[in-house]
Amino acid sequence: MTGLHLYNTRLRCKQSFSPLEGDHVRIYSCGPTVYSAQHIGNLRPYLFADLLRRVLRAEGYRVTHVINITDVGHLVGEVETGEDKMEAAARRSGRSAGEIAEQFTRQWREDCRRVGCLDAQVYCKATDHVEQQIALARRLEAKGYTYAIDDGLYFDTSKFGRYAEFARLDLSAQEGGSRIGDVPGKRHPADFALWKLTAPGVRRQQEWDSPWGRGFPGWHLECSAMSIEYLGQNFDIHTGGVDHIPVHHTNEIAQTECAYDVHPWVNWWMHEEFIDFRGDKMSKSTGNIYLLDDLVERGVKPLAYRYFFLQAHYRQQQTFTDEAIEAAAIGYDRLVGQAIEVRGVSGKPDPEKLGEFRERFRAAMRDDLNAPRALAVAWEVARSRDLSAAERWSLLAEFDDVLGLDLAGAVPRTAASESNPRIDARVAEREGARRDGRFGEADRIRDELAAEGIVIEDTQEGVKWRRR
Ligand code: AMP
Numbered sequence: 302m303t304g305l306h307l308y309n310t311r312l313r314c315k316q317s318f319s320p321l322e323g324d325h326v327r328i329y330s331c332g333p334t335v336y337s338a339q340h341i342g343n344l345r346p347y348l349f350a351d352l353l354r355r356v357l358r359a360e361g362y363r364v365t366h367v368i369n370i371t372d373v374g375h376l377v378g379e380v381e382t383g384e385d386k387m388e389a390a391a392r393r394s395g396r397s398a399g400e401i402a403e404q405f406t407r408q409w410r411e412d413c414r415r416v417g418c419l420d421a422q423v424y425c426k427a428t429d430h431v432e433q434q435i436a437l438a439r440r441l442e443a444k445g446y447t448y449a450i451d452d453g454l455y456f457d458t459s460k461f462g463r464y465a466e467f468a469r470l471d472l473s474a475q476e477g478g479s480r481i482g483d484v485p486g487k488r489h490p491a492d493f494a495l496w497k498l499t500a501p502g503v504r505r506q507q508e509w510d511s512p513w514g515r516g517f518p519g520w521h522l523e524c525s526a527m528s529i530e531y532l533g534q535n536f537d538i539h540t541g542g543v544d545h546i547p548v549h550h551t552n553e554i555a556q557t558e559c560a561y562d563v564h565p566w567v568n569w570w571m572h573e574e575f576i577d578f579r580g581d582k583m584s585k586s587t588g589n590i591y592l593l594d595d596l597v598e599r600g601v602k603p604l605a606y607r608y609f610f611l612q613a614h615y616r617q618q619q620t621f622t623d624e625a626i627e628a629a630a631i632g633y634d635r636l637v638g639q640a641i642e643v644r645g646v647s648g649k650p651d652p653e654k655l656g657e658f659r660e661r662f663r664a665a666m667r668d669d670l671n672a673p674r675a676l677a678v679a680w681e682v683a684r685s686r687d688l689s690a691a692e693r694w695s696l697l698a699e700f701d702d703v704l705g706l707d708l709a710g711a712v713p714r715t716a717a718s719e720s721n722p723r724i725d726a727r728v729a730e731r732e733g734a735r736r737d738g739r740f741g742e743a744d745r746i747r748d749e750l751a752a753e754g755i756v757i758e759d760t761q762e763g764v765k766w767r768r769r
């Protein structure tokens with residue numbers, strides 16, 4: 302297989318990639334719903350989209366990346382009922398929906414940066430694009446794809462012949478058996494809201510006037526409206542979690558292909574698998590979550606979490622356990638340690654020797670972003686005895702443009718990056734004992750710390766400790 306091949310959910314196979322327009326690749330990624338803190342599972346979609354971007358960059362493409370921020374319309378229930386997640390969070394905390402959205406957007410963007418994700422060119426908020434969403438719903442209404450009921454304006458999925466195609470849905474199985482809690486008046490369980498009316502007697506923080514009455518946009522509408530706004534009526538790649546295939550992405554496709562008579566609206570659909578957590582799905586709604594700050598508190602660097610992500614293929618389910626993240630943290634430290642030994646060493650590399658590793662690294666990433674295989678090539682380089690220090694650094698620096706592990710600047714976990722007053726005090730005591738010639742005492746402290754996995758090292762800046 303030569304050239305970049307990416308798995309396309311739309312066709313259920315890997316395909317040779319080429320953009321619609323020259324060397325410009327346009328990507329839209331479904332972003333976070335900002336009603337609470339994003340957990341480390343929620344970061345996987347953006348680590349995946351970032352890896353995709355970096356591989357495209359290495360292949361010589363120019364990328365425009367748009368990520369949306371859902372700050373209205375995402376309901377708590379599975380179907381078109383239940384409270385809006387933002388409104389519910391506002392009610393619980395006594396703060397405004399706007400304040401909550403701002404806080405968690407800021408935190409999410411900071412976390413994305415900490416795990417090495419490049420900034421997108423556009424971050425767009427649903428509440429800033431209500432006008433475009435109303436325009437899209439009107440367009441669908443004018444073309445006869447909608448019906449109005451007491452709850453709002455709905456998309457009539459029976460009018461779109463390809464509705465079941467993308468997710469390979471069995472719509473007849475859904476028929477008749479309406480889902481528990483579903484909206485009265487819906488013609489088919491799969492039909493979805495384009496505009497929801499504020500219920501009588503209810504006051505929402507977030508509501509707008511529309512041709513159908515005061516209310517708010519259905520969740521799916523924002524991604525169609527904003528991707529068209531920033532990327533045009535056709536674009537190259539749409540990403541998101543696998544959970545989006547049967548409903549959210551199916552509905553985005555229905556709306557957009559009907560409104561604009563385009564097919565396929567998006568060429569490549571790419572979906573990343575979930576991270577499970579101690580045998581269960583990590584999910585905000587079940588409270589089974591781990592934040593990036595929780596890892597940092599335990600001495601795991603954010604980039605070690607990126608290293609953990611790179612250890613599995615993005616289409617593989619990945620299991621998060623204490624042992625797995627600790628193993629990744631150690632692996633990352635070791636790779637950084639290897640990089641430090643050769644960092645900045647210059648010399649004349651042998652192009653033939655570099656070429657072989659470079660080709661294997663590239664081939665792995667070109668094969669639907671096979672990061673674990675590419676990481677293994679980086680390790681071969683780091684450990685190679687055939688390559689000079691300059692050659693190793695030249696390759697590692699180049700690979701790191703794609704891996705994003707900051708091999709040029711990172712330091713391993715040492716006293717400098719981790720502080721622990723108890724260990725600092727024991728190390729100082731040992732130093733005192735050595736100075737006073739109490740070598741037995743000094744050795745005893747060293748052995749005691751070694752039993753905890755702490756290694757003491759003499760460096761130019763004095764004595765330091767690190768975890769083994
Ligand atoms: P949300 O903020 O809940 O809308 O989720 C944001 C994104 O995170 C969605 O694209 C989900 O598919 C994805 N996601 C949620 N939980 C996980 C998980 N445990 N592993 C991987 N992706 C997840």
Ligand code: ZN
Nearest residue numbers: 331332524549
């Ligand atoms: Zn979306």
